[in-house]
Amino acid sequence: MNAEIVCIGTELLLGHIVNSNASYIARKLAELGVDHYFQTTVGDNPQRLSSTIRTALSRSDIVITTGGLGPTIDDITSKVIAKTIDRKLILERAVLKDVAEYFRRQNKKIPKDSLRQALIPEGAKWLKNSFGTAPGLIIEQGAKILIALPGPPREMGPMVEDHVVPYLRSRSKAGQILKSKSLRLTGGVEAKVNQKVKDLLRLSGPVQVGIYARLGEVELKVMAKAKNEKAADNEIKKLERIIRKRVGSYVYGVDEETLEGAVGNLLAKRKKTVAVAESCSGGLLANLITNISGASDYFKSGIVAYSNDSKVNDLDVPADIIKKNGAVSTQVAKKMAAGIRNRANVDIGIAVTGIAGPKGATKKKPVGLVFIALSTKKKSNCRQFNFSGLRTEVKLQTAQAALNMLRCELL
Amino acid sequence: MNAEIVCIGTELLLGHIVNSNASYIARKLAELGVDHYFQTTVGDNPQRLSSTIRTALSRSDIVITTGGLGPTIDDITSKVIAKTIDRKLILERAVLKDVAEYFRRQNKKIPKDSLRQALIPEGAKWLKNSFGTAPGLIIEQGAKILIALPGPPREMGPMVEDHVVPYLRSRSKAGQILKSKSLRLTGGVEAKVNQKVKDLLRLSGPVQVGIYARLGEVELKVMAKAKNEKAADNEIKKLERIIRKRVGSYVYGVDEETLEGAVGNLLAKRKKTVAVAESCSGGLLANLITNISGASDYFKSGIVAYSNDSKVNDLDVPADIIKKNGAVSTQVAKKMAAGIRNRANVDIGIAVTGIAGPKGATKKKPVGLVFIALSTKKKSNCRQFNFSGLRTEVKLQTAQAALNMLRCELL
Numbered sequence: 001m002n003a004e005i006v007c008i009g010t011e012l013l014l015g016h017i018v019n020s021n022a023s024y025i026a027r028k029l030a031e032l033g034v035d036h037y038f039q040t041t042v043g044d045n046p047q048r049l050s051s052t053i054r055t056a057l058s059r060s061d062i063v064i065t066t067g068g069l070g071p072t073i074d075d076i077t078s079k080v081i082a083k084t085i086d087r088k089l090i091l092e093r094a095v096l097k098d099v100a101e102y103f104r105r106q107n108k109k110i111p112k113d114s115l116r117q118a119l120i121p122e123g124a125k126w127l128k129n130s131f132g133t134a135p136g137l138i139i140e141q142g143a144k145i146l147i148a149l150p151g152p153p154r155e156m157g158p159m160v161e162d163h164v165v166p167y168l169r170s171r172s173k174a175g176q177i178l179k180s181k182s183l184r185l186t187g188g189v190e191a192k193v194n195q196k197v198k199d200l201l202r203l204s205g206p207v208q209v210g211i212y213a214r215l216g217e218v219e220l221k222v223m224a225k226a227k228n229e230k231a232a233d234n235e236i237k238k239l240e241r242i243i244r245k246r247v248g249s250y251v252y253g254v255d256e257e258t259l260e261g262a263v264g265n266l267l268a269k270r271k272k273t274v275a276v277a278e279s280c281s282g283g284l285l286a287n288l289i290t291n292i293s294g295a296s297d298y299f300k301s302g303i304v305a306y307s308n309d310s311k312v313n314d315l316d317v318p319a320d321i322i323k324k325n326g327a328v329s330t331q332v333a334k335k336m337a338a339g340i341r342n343r344a345n346v347d348i349g350i351a352v353t354g355i356a357g358p359k360g361a362t363k364k365k366p367v368g369l370v371f372i373a374l375s376t377k378k379k380s381n382c383r384q385f386n387f388s389g390l391r392t393e394v395k396l397q398t399a400q401a402a403l404n405m406l407r408c409e410l411l
Numbered sequence: 412m413n414a415e416i417v418c419i420g421t422e423l424l425l426g427h428i429v430n431s432n433a434s435y436i437a438r439k440l441a442e443l444g445v446d447h448y449f450q451t452t453v454g455d456n457p458q459r460l461s462s463t464i465r466t467a468l469s470r471s472d473i474v475i476t477t478g479g480l481g482p483t484i485d486d487i488t489s490k491v492i493a494k495t496i497d498r499k500l501i502l503e504r505a506v507l508k509d510v511a512e513y514f515r516r517q518n519k520k521i522p523k524d525s526l527r528q529a530l531i532p533e534g535a536k537w538l539k540n541s542f543g544t545a546p547g548l549i550i551e552q553g554a555k556i557l558i559a560l561p562g563p564p565r566e567m568g569p570m571v572e573d574h575v576v577p578y579l580r581s582r583s584k585a586g587q588i589l590k591s592k593s594l595r596l597t598g599g600v601e602a603k604v605n606q607k608v609k610d611l612l613r614l615s616g617p618v619q620v621g622i623y624a625r626l627g628e629v630e631l632k633v634m635a636k637a638k639n640e641k642a643a644d645n646e647i648k649k650l651e652r653i654i655r656k657r658v659g660s661y662v663y664g665v666d667e668e669t670l671e672g673a674v675g676n677l678l679a680k681r682k683k684t685v686a687v688a689e690s691c692s693g694g695l696l697a698n699l700i701t702n703i704s705g706a707s708d709y710f711k712s713g714i715v716a717y718s719n720d721s722k723v724n725d726l727d728v729p730a731d732i733i734k735k736n737g738a739v740s741t742q743v744a745k746k747m748a749a750g751i752r753n754r755a756n757v758d759i760g761i762a763v764t765g766i767a768g769p770k771g772a773t774k775k776k777p778v779g780l781v782f783i784a785l786s787t788k789k790k791s792n793c794r795q796f797n798f799s800g801l802r803t804e805v806k807l808q809t810a811q812a813a814l815n816m817l818r819c820e821l822l
């Protein structure tokens with residue numbers, strides 16, 4: 001079985017709202033193991049909507065629409081569906097009763113416009129809307145299934161959970177399920193990771209791997225289709241082992257884990273404390289670390305030493321070292337890291353200094369040049385990076401690289 | 412002229428990400444006055460992608476695709492476009508040079524896979540990607556226009572602004588234009604602003620007002636359709652005056668301006684310097700301030716005093732004041748603000764202390780309780796806030812409120 005999603009609403013075409021319904025339903029279909037090849041968005045125009053539904057029914061087993069079931073004159077979905085599949089529009093008394101009841105609960109009379117919502121295509125099964133007045137519809141048309149859902153996510157979501165998922169599960173033959181697991185990587189570029197797992201990305205069939213890149217981060221998603229959860233988990237485990245063998249050192253976490261969360265877990269586990277000294281990242285590193293609940297157990301303090309005075313006064317960087325090497329230098333980064341470690345009396349001090357841009361670059365020190373130093377009681381090291389992008393992107397890559405150095409130190 | 416958007420990526424069909432590109436491009440088309448009737452999403456499948464592009468070209472004047480231009484094996488857009496419109500794929504040396512340059516800036520060799528990105532359909536005009544390696548494409552095919560853009564929003568957005576909007580503007584025949592201006596508000600809740608401009612939100616016709624709410628922020632967008640820019644500007648000006656009369660004190664900026672940018676401008680204009688002391692916001696306030704290029708002119712330093720020790724040692728808060736009132740209190744906030752102002756030798760010190768949650772609350776001090784203090788040579792004041800939401804949401808509202816206090820102080 002394969003399905004197709006049709007989102008209806010001129011407001012989507014005007015860009016007033018982001019279409020979150022499509023991704024919500026897509027995720028549900030994936031979890032059910034139902035294939036899904038197309039999503040279309042159309043406005044409240046009868047001809048274009050009708051032709052879109054006709055095309056969808058011609059190429060997919062299941063067509064799911066959202067939107068256009070409300071009480072206003074713009075809401076044309078029921079009418080257009082009826083016309084497209086050649087059925088009459090009839091007044092469904094049970095829907096009328098349900099809509100009237102909805103208004104009665106609010107001590108209101110049913111508005112005249114809402115009467116239209118009880119007009120549905122003949123033979124359609126209607127779905128109760130627990131959070132609004134627009135009923136959902138399931139229409140079986142030969143071997144095809146047409147499902148119409150309301151547009152507002154808070155009405156559509158519960159209706160999918162309560163009615164559509166059970167219905168589709170009962171209709172799907174074999175009963176395959178799809179499971180997935182994401183491995184999250186940092187510290188390598190997309191192309192490098194891509195190169196190492198290229199063959200896996202070409203897998204087709206019941207087990208597949210997808211690659212998704214964000215700034216400074218790559219996600220490898222392993223997806224398995226199988227008869228049951230256990231079989232799917234087994235398939236995923238096999239592939240995960242292969243991936244970790246090739247790019248394991250870049251993997252910081254799985255699924256919804258964040259780099260700052262992974263680092264936080266390591267700090268808590270190793271019972272180490274940390275403090276940060278930031279110049280070009282301007283507080284972002286501390287901000288990320290403190291996004292994790294419980295960070296106060298291991299994060300003690302951060303100093304955003306933006307001016308040279310602050311580097312001298314708050315981090316004990318000798319003024320002559322700044323003068324000799326410049327504020328953006330290995331030497332200053334190392335002094336900053338040692339300074340914050342001593343000041344905050346912690347196990348690990350991390351410091352960053354660099355040029356976030358777009359101003360402040362010199363011939364020898366371009367935008368994106370960043371030094372990150374890590375200081376412990378036993379050692380001190382510093383790495384040089386050359387990032388590119390906007391100011392905020394250089395900041396983000398800097399903070400991520402610092403978190404990754406911290407992670408590697410703790411491993 | 413009418414346009415159609417085709418979003419390409421199996422990750423969209425799997426619901427892994429919400430499709431924000433479609434609404435972004437839709438908004439740009441609306442601003443250009445270009446009609447737009449369909450959006451389609453397809454996966455990385457050559458047959459289905461090709462048939463989707465063919466359908467789109469048959470019914471629309473302009474087809475804009477996003478996604479599938481990256482270096483990986485999944486990225487098939489250029490190849491499929493070339494095949495669909497019957498052109499050869501050629502190696503464009505200028506693209507190759509640009510991609511190589513991108514990696515050279517990062518002191519990296521061009522990965523083998525990235526070479527594929529220089530293969531583009533013959534006769535295509537390529538668009539420079541300032542934030543990645545995937546070039547955009549503009550292809551004129553008879554009277555039709557095909558535009559291919561990269562998928563990542565941070566690459567796609569600037570390319571649309573810099574290349575696609577000017578190109579489409581030059582191609583569109585006279586007619587009507589649509590202009591808009593956004594007023595950005597903070598410090599009031601959405602419902603309050605909504606109440607005051609309710610009648611304006613109901614305007615229909617050539618001038619309209621939209622309201623969009625984000626956490627701690629409201630955007631009022633005035634849109635005018637007119638024969639030319641001047642007429643549209645006039646209509647917008649009229650409505651802006653009315654809005655400012657009603658809610659002017661909440662307006663911090665217009666269009667793409669950010670609160671931290673507006674505050675930065677004020678600091679620069681008044682020649683004032685600032686330093687921040689943060690507890691619950693954990694560095695976010697410093698991070699926002701330093702997102703603005705040129706912040707080093709007015710921002711001197713920040714201290715993230717997460718532990719009580721740090722509040723005492725780095726900000727000179729007397730330990731007995733913490734003991735007596737607790738770290739989350741007016742008294743401690745005020746001492747922190749005075750402490751950072753003295754330490755950093757700046758005109759204004761701002762300090763925040765609060766409970767970001769989800770842990771750390773007590774009966775008397777619930778999650779979301781935040782004190783923000785502002786200290787100058789002449790005075791010191793402190794405000795109490797009660798925010799709600801997730802940990803990161805409390806942090807964001809805290810930082811915004813602090814920026815707004817700073818803004819009001821500077822006005």
